Amino acid sequence: xxxxxxxxxxxxxxxxxxxxxxxxxxxxxxxxxxxxxxxxxxxxxxxxxxxxxxxxxxxxxxxxxxxxxxxxxxxxxxxxxxxxxxxxxxxxxxxxxxxxxxxxxxxxxxxxxxxxxxxxxxxxxxxxxxxxxxxxxxxxxxxxxxxxxxxxxxxxxxxxxxxxxxxxxxxxxxxxxxxxxxxxxxxxxxxxxxxxxxxxxxxxxxxxxxxxxxxxxxxxxxxxxxxxxxxxxxxxxxxxx
Amino acid sequence: xxxxxxxxxxxxxxxxxxxxxxxxxxxxxxxxxxxxxxxxxxxxxxxxxxxxxxxxxxxxxxxxxxxxxxxxxxxxxxxxxxxxxxxxxxxxxxxxxxxxxxxxxxxxxxxxxxxxxxxxxxxxxxxxxxxxxxxxxxxxxxxxxxxxxxxxxxxxxxxxxxxxxxxxxxxxxxxxxxxxxxxxxxxxxxxxxxxxxxxxxxxxxxxxx
Amino acid sequence: xxxxxxxxxxxxxxxxxxxxxxxxxxxxxxxxxxxxxxxxxxxxxxxxxxxxxxxxxxxxxxxxxxxxxxxxxxxxxxx
Amino acid sequence: xxxxxxxxxxxxxxxxxxxxxxxxxxxxxxxxxxxxxxxxxxxxxxxxxxxxxxxxxxxxxxxxxxxxxxxxxxxxxxxxxxxxxxxxxxxxxxxxxxxxxxxxxxxxxxxxxxxxxxxxxxxxxxxxxxxxxxxxxxxxxxxxxxxxxxxxxxxxxxxxxxxxxxxxxxxxxxxxxxxxxxxxxxxxxxxxxxxxxxxxxxxxxxxxxxxxxxxxxxxxxxxxxxxxxxxxxxxxxxxxxxxxxxx
Numbered sequence: 041x042x043x044x045x046x047x048x049x050x051x052x053x054x055x056x057x058x059x060x061x062x063x064x065x066x067x068x069x070x071x072x073x074x075x076x077x078x079x080x081x082x083x084x085x086x087x088x089x090x091x092x093x094x095x096x097x098x099x100x101x102x103x104x105x106x107x108x109x110x111x112x113x114x115x116x117x118x119x120x121x122x123x124x125x126x127x128x129x130x131x132x133x134x135x136x137x138x139x140x141x142x143x144x145x146x147x148x149x150x151x152x153x154x155x156x157x158x159x160x161x162x163x164x165x166x167x168x169x170x171x172x173x174x175x176x177x178x179x180x181x182x183x184x185x186x187x188x189x190x191x192x193x194x195x196x197x198x199x200x201x202x203x204x205x206x207x208x209x210x211x212x213x214x215x216x217x218x219x220x221x222x223x224x225x226x227x228x229x230x231x232x233x234x235x236x237x238x239x240x241x242x243x244x245x246x247x248x249x250x251x252x253x254x255x256x257x258x259x260x261x262x263x264x265x266x267x268x269x270x271x272x273x274x275x276x277x278x279x280x281x
Numbered sequence: 282x283x284x285x286x287x288x289x290x291x292x293x294x295x296x297x298x299x300x301x302x303x304x305x306x307x308x309x310x311x312x313x314x315x316x317x318x319x320x321x322x323x324x325x326x327x328x329x330x331x332x333x334x335x336x337x338x339x340x341x342x343x344x345x346x347x348x349x350x351x352x353x354x355x356x357x358x359x360x361x362x363x364x365x366x367x368x369x370x371x372x373x374x375x376x377x378x379x380x381x382x383x384x385x386x387x388x389x390x391x392x393x394x395x396x397x398x399x400x401x402x403x404x405x406x407x408x409x410x411x412x413x414x415x416x417x418x419x420x421x422x423x424x425x426x427x428x429x430x431x432x433x434x435x436x437x438x439x440x441x442x443x444x445x446x447x448x449x450x451x452x453x454x455x456x457x458x459x460x461x462x463x464x465x466x467x468x469x470x471x472x473x474x475x476x477x478x479x480x481x482x483x484x485x486x487x488x489x490x
Numbered sequence: 491x492x493x494x495x496x497x498x499x500x501x502x503x504x505x506x507x508x509x510x511x512x513x514x515x516x517x518x519x520x521x522x523x524x525x526x527x528x529x530x531x532x533x534x535x536x537x538x539x540x541x542x543x544x545x546x547x548x549x550x551x552x553x554x555x556x557x558x559x560x561x562x563x564x565x566x567x568x569x
Numbered sequence: 570x571x572x573x574x575x576x577x578x579x580x581x582x583x584x585x586x587x588x589x590x591x592x593x594x595x596x597x598x599x600x601x602x603x604x605x606x607x608x609x610x611x612x613x614x615x616x617x618x619x620x621x622x623x624x625x626x627x628x629x630x631x632x633x634x635x636x637x638x639x640x641x642x643x644x645x646x647x648x649x650x651x652x653x654x655x656x657x658x659x660x661x662x663x664x665x666x667x668x669x670x671x672x673x674x675x676x677x678x679x680x681x682x683x684x685x686x687x688x689x690x691x692x693x694x695x696x697x698x699x700x701x702x703x704x705x706x707x708x709x710x711x712x713x714x715x716x717x718x719x720x721x722x723x724x725x726x727x728x729x730x731x732x733x734x735x736x737x738x739x740x741x742x743x744x745x746x747x748x749x750x751x752x753x754x755x756x757x758x759x760x761x762x763x764x765x766x767x768x769x770x771x772x773x774x775x776x777x778x779x780x781x782x783x784x785x786x787x788x789x790x791x792x793x794x795x796x797x798x799x800x801x802x803x804x805x806x807x808x809x810x811x812x813x814x815x816x
Contacts, residue, residue, distance in 0.1 A: 051434060052359050056386055064385030068371070068378075075373040075411070136367025139335060144386040145359040151386075205734055209727050213717045222713050223731060226706040227738050230745035237752055258741075265737065272651070273730050279336050280723040297720070298803070338722050492614055499611060502621035508686050509624050512679040513606070516628045520784070523671050527788060531795040538802045538811045 061146045062154035069158035072131075079127065083120040083163050084170060090116035091174050102179045109178030110188050110239035117167045117192060118199060118228055124163045125203040125224070126217045128155065129274065133211050142278055149267035152274065156204045156267065157197075164196030180239075187242040191235040194255045198231050201266035208273035212280065231258060283311050284346060286435050286466050287332065292341035294327055301327060302485055305341075309435065309466050314457050314477050317470040319485030325470040326366065326439055328485065332468065333363040333437050359387075362433040366440060368424030372413035376404055376423040379412060383427060390430060398429040403449070418444040428456060435466050442473040580797040581806050583657055587790035594787035602631075602780030608773035616770075622686040625679050627774055631781035633676035633697075636704060637739075639669040639785065643711075644736035647729035657793070659725030660800070662732060663715055664792035668785065670708040677701050696750035700743050707735045721800070 073080055094112045095105060105112075132138040141151055171192055175185035206224035210216040238251040285308035293303040301324035309315060317325045330336040332343070334350070334357065343350045345357045370379050380395045399408050402422040412420050421444045428436070442450050450473065457467050458477050469475065493499040500506055609627035616623035643665060649658035680698050681691050692698070714731055718724035766774075801807045 051356070052388075052432070053356070055355075055359050056389065060389075061386040064382060068374075068382040068385075071378065072371055072373050131371075134367070135371060136365050136369040137371060139363070139365050139367070140369040140383060141386075142335065143333060143358055143361070143363055145355050146386060202734075205730070209714060209731060210717070215717075219713055219717055222706070223710040226703050226710065226742070227734065229703055230738070230741045233745040233749045237749060240752065261741075269730055269734050273727060275337070276723050276726045276730065279338055280718070280720045338720075492612055502624070505620055505622040505624075505686050508622050508682050509610075512625045512628060512682050513610075515678055515682075516632070516675055519671055519675055523668065524784075524788060524791075527791050527795070531791055531798070534795050534798050535811055538798060538807065541802070542808055542811065 055145045058146045058150055061144060062150055065141070065151050065154040066158045069155055070161065073158075073162050080162055080166070083124045084166055086123055087116050087120040087167055087170065088174065090119060091178070095178070105178040106180060106243075109175065109180045110184060110243075111236045112178060113171060113174055113188060114192070114195075114232055114235045114239075117164075117171075117196065118232060120167065121163055121196060121199040121203060122221055122224065122228075124159070125200075125207045125220060128159050128204055128207040129211050130207075130216075133277075138211075138274065139278060142274060147271075148274070149271040152204065152208075152270045153263070153267040156200050156270070159204070160197045160200040164192075164200055167196060168192045181243070184239055184243050187248055188239045190252060191238050191255060194252065194259050195231050195235045198255075198259050198262045199228060201262040202227050202231075204270040205266055205273055208270045208277060211274070211277035231255070234258070285310050285344075286346065287350075288342075288344040288347070289332075290342040290344070292328075292331070292339055292343070294324060294331065294336075294339040296324070296327065296338070305483075305485075307481075307483055309468060311434065311466055312461050312464045313466055313479065313481055314461050315466070315468045315481040315483060316475055317468065317483045317485065323485040325485060328483075329363075329437050329439050329468065329470055330365070333361065333365075334358065335363075360433050361435045361437060362427065362431045363437045364424055364427070364439060364441065366443075368421065370412050370420050370423050372420075373411060375409045375411055376415070376426070377408045379423055380426055383424075384430070388430075388432065394430060395426075398426040399423070401429045402426045418446060418449070421445060422449070425453065428453075428460075434464070436460070436468070438467065438469045440471060441469055442471050442475075580656060580660070580801055581804075584794055584797055584810075587794055591787055591790050594783050594790065598780050598783030598785075598787055600780070601776050602784060605773045605775070605777030605780055609770075609777065613769050613773055614767065619687055622683060625683040626770075627777050629676055629679040629683060630774055631778045632672045632679065633701060634778055635781050635785055636669055636673040636676050636701065639665055639672065640704065640707065640732070640736060640739065643669070643732050647732040647736075650725055650729040651733075656800075659729065660793050660796045661789065662711075662728055663725065664796050665789050666708060666711045666715065666728075668788050668792070670705065670712060672785075673701060673705045673708055677705060694750070696743075696747045699746050699750070703742050703746070704739070707739075711735070 091112055094108070098104065098108075129138060132141065141155075142148055144151060168189055171189050172185050175188055180188065203220075203224055206220045206227075209223065210220045213219060234251060234255050238248050238255065241251060242248045287309040289308075290306050291303075292305040294301045305328075307315075317328055319325050327336060331339050334354065345353050350357050369383055371382070374382065376399050377392065377395060380399065381389075381392070384390055384395070396408055399405065402425050404419060404422055404426070407415060407419065412423060415423075425441065425445075428438075441453060445453065454475065454477065457469070460467055461477075461479070493502075500510075502509055606627055610624055613624070615621055643662050646658040646661045649655050650662065677698065680695075680701065684693050684695070684698070685691050711728055711731055715724050715728050718727055798807060798811075802811075
């Protein structure tokens with residue numbers, strides 16, 4: 041009718057910077073997590089319990105545990121990260137936060153990266169901090185424990201990053217948790233191999249710098265590629281809704 | 282005549298091998314309210330999600346100020362506000378924290394402004410109560426508080442009136458009308474019998490093929 | 491021919507069971523996959539044909555009546 | 570160019586081409602495969618190290634080879650699906666994944682059986698076998714994801730993302746498995762690595778590899794036809810085809 045007389049609104053050409061948007065996403069995830077502290081503890085408890093199963097189920101002998109300890113801890117850490125991945129996007133998907141995230145003007149892969157980093161801080165990092173205690177319990181020597189912590193410190197972010205792809209792909213599906221594990225475990229194998237291999241070399245007294253550098257390369261690769269894949273997968277999963 | 286913000290040309294959407302709509306063309310002009318109507322399953326929400334850029338299983342053309350939207354996605358996203366069925370309210374956070382988080386990536390505002398907006402939706406006194414302790418209508422109002430501070434020229438609102446009481450409904454109607462008078466464009470899907478002067482209607486057919 | 495006799499060919503100096511079980515598995519699975527894929531294609535064609543015939547039959551019988559929602563309660567006989 | 574591309578994306582066009590190609594693929598595939606296998610089984614000389622058990626190579630290598638190249642082909646199709654949204658590409662990925670799974674399983678099975686006379690055990694954590702096992706998991710994941718998503722278009726695109734992520738990982742997995750292998754078993758005897766293979770061995774091997782490729786082509790065409798029929802069953806041409814064809 042009289043649309044011509046109405047003032048056209050000014051378009052916004054400035055946007056909130058990428059970094060502050062990422063910070064916002066990161067801060068909200070931490071805040072939500074700390075409101076529900078039990079969810080933070082669960083993967084840690086799981087980690088400890090799985091490690092406990094090995095001396096009970098296989099052998100409590102010092103020689104066995106010393107040899108297998110690094111592998112046991114790595115597998116347990118891997119499984120507990122896997123367990124926590126289902127929550128990475130699920131709650132946001134259910135309450136609509138994810139839609140709002142996808143519609144933010146900043147590049148989605150960076151926002152996803154921020155979410156993944158929050159996930160690592162909430163699951164991977166506590167696992168690394170807990171590792172020395174469990175390392176002592178499986179009779180690893182001091183040097184091995186140090187190297188193990190380093191490999192986990194480099195490796196767990198890779199687990200979160202690769203896992204975010206699987207979490208995004210299985211979003212909104214029935215029995216997403218099992219499916220997620222099926223998709224992601226094969227992709228975890230290189231990190232696991234190098235994580236435990238590095239500790240094994242360290243136990244033999246070999247230098248481990250090169251292996252750690254290689255794991256660092258994995259991390260860089262995962263940091264640069266995984267967020268793109270997760271962002272693409274999120275768009276696909278949301279498009280279906 | 283002012284230029285349309287958004288122009289849809291021959292949109293077609295298929296879902297589960299059923300054509301929801303085809304040859305759908307319309308323009309969203311500045312300063313207008315557009316209501317998308319149709320029975321359950323006619324694709325109202327799908328259409329709105331397409332317009333918002335969430336759903337991309339469609340064919341046809343969507344132009345943002347005459348240019349293909351896909352090539353100007355960032356500018357489009359900066360200037361469009363979408364409120365879905367699920368409005369992005371985290372039950373564990375308080376209304377204020379939710380509003381902070383939702384505006385942080387678009388236009389951060391100081392807390393007093395946010396509090397004022399929450400007050401404007403009738404949530405005064407509830408700003409610091411975790412949302413899971415609020416009723417469905419109150420939670421909905423947290424999301425609607427964004428409308429009191431949003432400056433995006435295009436609003437896409439899915440079922441805004443759901444879970445809102447009668448007083449709230451007429452207040453929202455006023456808000457939409459006022460927004461149009463300011464020059465903003467609003468697209469709503471609703472079952473509520475919304476009648477505003479100058480309102481444009483997009484009527485989607487039944488669910489039959 | 492690398493073998494002196496047919497029985498030598500079968501036995502393969504003791505490696506026969508391994509070699510032949512591999513080939514058996516190979517042919518079984520490959521032929522199975524091929525036959526299954528072929529049958530599935532034919533089944534799909536058949537299903538399509540039946541679907542079309544059913545539909546054309548229905549269309550001549552009655553025009554599709556759009557179901558208008560009236561929310562009238564369904565009468566259930568209670569004997 | 571573009572028109573050709575567009576045509577290539579048309580399911581109807583492909584259906585016709587596939588129908589014309591398939592007899593040749595099937596005949597050529599069976600011919601080459603049988604020739605390679607008969608030659609390899611009966612006429613190729615015995616291996617001086619492994620004896621007759623090496624004759625498994627004539628099916629082990631073709632299946633392993635195909636299993637890997639099918640995944641790479643799927644990755645190429647995945648790129649096409651994601652970038653150009655070409656329908657045929659995602660039909661390809663969907664139709665071919667189970668074939669890849671079967672081939673991977675066969676190469677694992679033959680590898681394991683071959684390992685028994687060579688290593689004395691059914692399973693050795695040899696680098697190659699382990700990599701194939703992981704490839705089997707990757708195929709399983711692709712199929713599981715495809716089955717889990719109801720919406721056809723979303724399934725196609727989600728699977729494409731997964732396949733791409735997998736194909737980026739395959740070299741990393743292979744490298745790390747090789748490294749792990751040297752760490753744990755310093756010098757294992759590799760099944761298929763030969764310093765020099767006489768022509769009487771590699772020619773039949775080549776024949777059977779080529780035969781497998783053709784056979785795979787036939788299977789791919791057949792399964793893609795099935796998938797196309799399912800997806801396009803509402804279109805005119807499918808109706809005509811179905812009604813005109815055999816009953």
